[in-house]
Amino acid sequence: MKFDLVVLGSGPGGYAAAFRAADLGLKVAMIERHKRIGGVCLNVGCIPSKALLHVAGKIRMADEDAHGVTYAKPKIDLEAIRHHRQSTVDTLTGNLALMAKGRKVEIFHGEGQFESTHSISVTQDNDRLKIEFENAIIAVGSRAIRLPFVPYDDPRILDATSALQLERIPKHMLVLGGGIIGLEMATVYQALGAKITVAELGEQIMTGADKDLVRVFEQTNKDRMTFLTKTQVTDIQASSDTLNVTLKDQNGQRNLNVDAVLVAVGRSPNGRKAGIPDIGVELDDRGFVTTDTQCRTSIPNIFAIGDVTHGPMLAHKASHQGHIAAEVISGHKVDFQPLAIPSIAYTFPEVAWVGLTEIDAKKQGIPVKTATFPWSASGRAIASGITQGKTKLIYDEASERVLGAGVVGAHAGELLGELTLAIEFGATLEDIALTIHAHPSLHESVGLAAELGAGTITDLPNRKAKR
Known part of the structure; x- marks a missing residue:
């Protein structure tokens, strides 16, 4: 069997590459080791977790003051919740299969294994197929990092995949790792009734986001979760009735008994799998495939995209890389050189950021200023009872060009579209301030933040006013 292009992996990057290449007239094959296409994101990652976060939001709404409306205590039906999660996944994977057809x-x-720079074998049960190709795209993704002291054979030890199954709701769950995945699942389990403790080795949870955004999240959840930063988990001992966790911080060592531990300490690229290094594809010391701006590896006819390459491990990065690789293979002169890749924690409240952060600016010595509009001054936020939030623009001190942005609050991630586009187009504060935003709306906070920085704001005291 010969193909113009073989894509190894069918996640958001893999299927985007395969479909784009097919649309451009190439004969395409896609190899997936699991029974259903869609990869981690669609089957056991971002899609099912968002289905559960939607349910968590409904539960939380029943507990909140509804300004004159009282709800009965929610009744939790785990089987129905699991059905909603699975039906969401089934709908999307079914649609993908139809589009592929x-x-x-x-x-x-089956399991794909490179045999040469122009051939790959696929093991299906006891059968082995050999496929030849002109070009290949590596889209094998990443896997959860495993820690040597964790007793993974104990069913009370969860990872990002098993946590989605909702087999039971523990009374007290420790989340090992304060990143986006861990905090999203913490949001789900807390809403379902679990006591949550988060242990993070670094100085702050949600590494990568600016501290002022994270602070709003922590303050909002101070009565819902316990956050332990600069804290290392050094051991977990399992007994019949509990998991005894050893914690170490600047004050010394202590123990904590919990009913479950969610291990979410990050992911590692799959660059050393599938015979990738055996055919001469260059990897770095961490196992990432090195690529150029066209997603080409050290082998001219082999490309790589997604989590297995450098950069944030995000589905939307992978899908855009997939388009670029397919177009380059088809003869188009394109490059993958984004100025901004948005990140969103779909927690309560959501935390979202894009482009340059204040942390990055300080590290790189880039002189920036910020303009922050508090949601406590937003008409829509006040009317909706969601004033715990802010919208921040980070801009160049001299040109006032927007370099980054951060938002925390309800539906914060939905505000990143305009801000990402503004960064890609090199917009200034004035460009955004002169763009009419609907009133009252949450996205109006973007325009008001720009007005604040530009000195034209009337909804807050204007520090640039001439008096």
């Missing part, structure tokens, strides 16, 4: 992308289910 419509584009005549041939799908092979």
